[in-house]
Amino acid sequence: MKLLNPTIFHTRFPLRLLAFASIALLLHYLAWDTLSDIAAPSTEKTQTEKLVAVQLTPASEATTEATTEATTVATTVTTKVATTVETNSEPHPTQKATVQLTDKPHTNNVIAPPSNLERDTPQNLPAPIEIPAAHASTGNAGEKDIDATVSGTENNQTDANKKSADDDVVDLSSLRVLPPPSGKMHMKVMYVAKNMNPVYGIGDIQWVTRDNTYQMQIEASLDLLLTTLRLYKLQSEGTIGQYGIAPQQMTESRRGRAETATHFHYDTKIISFSATTAVTPLSAGAQDKATIMMQLSGLGIAAPEQFVTGRRIAIQVAENREAEKFIFVISGQEEIQTSIGNIQTWHIIRPPRTGLYNSTLELWFAPAYHWFPLQLRNTEPNGAVTTQTVDKIQFNASPEN
Template identity: 35%
Template sequence: MTMAPPPTEYQRGHSRSLFVLIAAALLHLLAISWLGGLLRFPGSHPPEDTAVIIATLTAPPPKPVIKAAPKPVRHKPRPPKPRPSPPPAIPLDMPPTLAASETTSTDIPDSESNSDDIATSAATETPVADPEQNSVRYNIDLPPSAELKYDVQKTPKEGAPMYGSGTISWHTDGSKYSVNGDFGVLFITALSFQSTGAIEDTGIAPELYSEKRFRKAETNTHFHRERNTISFSSSTLSYPRSGGEQDRASIIWQLAGIGRGDSGKFVAGASIDLFVAGTRNAETWQILVLGLEEIKVDGVSTQAWHLARAPRVGSYDQKLDIWLAPEQNWYPVRLRYTETNGDYLDMTLTSLNVSAVH
């Protein structure tokens, strides 16, 4: 094997020059790369691809304004006002014949005791009467004197009916009049009454009304002609008297006189207003004309005008029904009193004796 000859001095110098040139060229390349940002150092992470996004920034839509619900105003609960107990179902102005409806026991209560106790709290005051209350004038033709007898039946809402009898004596001589009556149930005289006075152009003009109930003191209602006032023995109230006022007994006969003398007022749906005095106070009674009906009187059919007293709204007065028979001189052939609790008292004519009283 032939060995190569060692390099000469020239060759070694030429190699060193070539190495220097190559090294200088590499240094220039490195400088250019570094300046151009292409130089990557070992150990550095290559940059991730960067996406350039051009976006138009707009203001976000405003959030809806939600108003908070107003806090409920809490009121301190007021203590409930105590309700007054309703007054007992006792009428303010009970007609005289109502006493028989209250004879379930031997003690007959005073029909006006509650309402009149309230009224007497203003005893020193004189009630002012409505000037229009008696402005209506009727043609009056009172029926002839007679004695009327009735069968009485009291029917409670619960329980068995009770029976009794009653009598009304009516007398007039054309200038004066009198009405006497008594009623009873179970052989007990529950009520007796009397009305006396004059006959004027307005019809019946009471002067004195007396009433006596079982176990009660007698009361008197005075119609003063000279003073034109109405006063009571059991009350200090007084009312003006202007003509046309009635008492509990006379009102039925005043209605009969209107029927005989002014029958055109009796039309279904019409009303007749009369100022009526009781034993302690007075008020206007509204009498409604309901219509002409056929009823039986002692087994015989007859036509009769059905009238009804309409109590005030909210009052505890009883309802009063009256049947006046034109074929029998407009006498009251039937009476019925209905209480607010449903009890009712029915009185049917059984005997009529005209001109029996003189």
Template identity: 30%
Template structure:
């Protein structure tokens, strides 16, 4: 009886297991439908992105920009092309006055232009010594170059009686105009004389800008001041060298291929002033009103004869005091773009240049003037 009842008791258990299994499968199918999305069969709508715009508040201090009217567009002719637009010129920085006020008001001098003296016939070339014959006429200097690799043969210049000034440091006030606007600055010239050689170093500044740097070195010989190398730099331009080669007896330039023969007495733009001072110290009688001193002067690319005329004695007021001077002037050739150069040499101060002025003779040209403010000798 007990053996027959055992299988009968197992059936309820099996039915309960089957019911639980079916319930579990139903739950799994329902969970899968909710969480597993089959591509292409999802009915859920795509999510949307909502953007809300807020107005920007106006600035506290609005800036009103000036409105420029549009220029009328010119009609373009088919027969003539339209002109190219001009490029606006960049404004140059203005030069402000220095911290210390300039101690003298500069006024333009009104000196008559020197009359060009009669041309002098070139002298015969010198003998093997290379020195010019002494004469009572005006010197002829060296000849101008041709712009090619070799200059034309030239007669040597006149040999003056000279005595170079002693060493000194000269300091200047620099005044003038730049594009017709006042310009102010400081400058200095250091002259060193050791008896047989010389060195000149000059500098002109306006505030923090260096307008001009130059150096001239050479010998002191029978011709007076005889340069060997001249270096010049203006503004931000590259420096240039002018060579007075004694071995080849040639004047050459780093900025051009021009060549000139060297005979003696040639000058550069810095040594010229000191050669004039040496002529005055050598014999003051060589300075007479109306006298013309001809010297070949080499610049940075070429050279030419400078005719320096003695205008006469002139008393001027400077920051260092009242000074008696000899006023000389160099006038460029008509049509030249070179500057007029005025120099005031003071015999009471070893013939040092106490005032120098460079004037652009073109219409609306500018000028630059150096006025002596201090004079320092070795040991002073």
């Protein structure tokens, strides 16, 4: 066995020991420096890295009590809203936001939270948002209440718009009316409905005036191959008065139904109906559903300048069970095609009114033919359309013709 030279051993060992010690010292210094940077950052760096954390935690009993007190104080002093906020001792299912100051872990540089935040007194809590009593509920119910408020606002705005629109309506009783001369029209009738072939028929409108009285009759029949089948008959009679045509009685008969009658009582100012015991107050210039078209004709006869595009005219119209205010709109001038030629007319429309009547009524009045309505059209909500267009016309007809 070969032994080491003692001289060499004593010379090399201290050098190696010194080298190991130096390396260990260097590693220890580096490790300590790194740990110091983490454990003890500078004050400036600590301030820039300070974090404000918003944590969602269940409301404890103490926090809930303080919140309730704050809500009560804020509600009484600032909002004066009569709203009851229910608070139970159990944690509310809705989580509550609390603000907490946090720092990176270091015992020597912890910044303590303000003392007023530690106390969490009601004076330091934010005031609650003002909530109307009608919306004090939470969750979906609150959303529904808010939706109801918005809807109510929209409805109020709609009602205001309707009221504003009605302000420009002219009552027909305030306009000049002269009854048209006696005449009779023979009409072609066409009924068109969805998924059906057109149905054709014929009709007659007869208007007779004599000594400040009038008689009117409207008939409609189904046009069959070898004959006609009467479907409808409307008769009206009355006088010519201060507001033009003044109906006294209207009768209506339809195939398969009992005849009905509508009576105008000018002494008591009511309208009565044989189909019901109800009565309706009688307005000035009221018409039945037969005479309304001739009363509108009288506007043009009395003063053609009363036909103004866009004008809205209101008039009470009695039917077989009730009387409603109809609003007609003068649409403008329009040329129509008829069996007697192309004729220039004034087009008047009665649009639907929600809750009153759903159909659309259109009439075309011809100034060249004593303002008689040479075409009528009724459109139902289901799209069914009935159109009557003049085929023949003659004037000065007697009741017997």
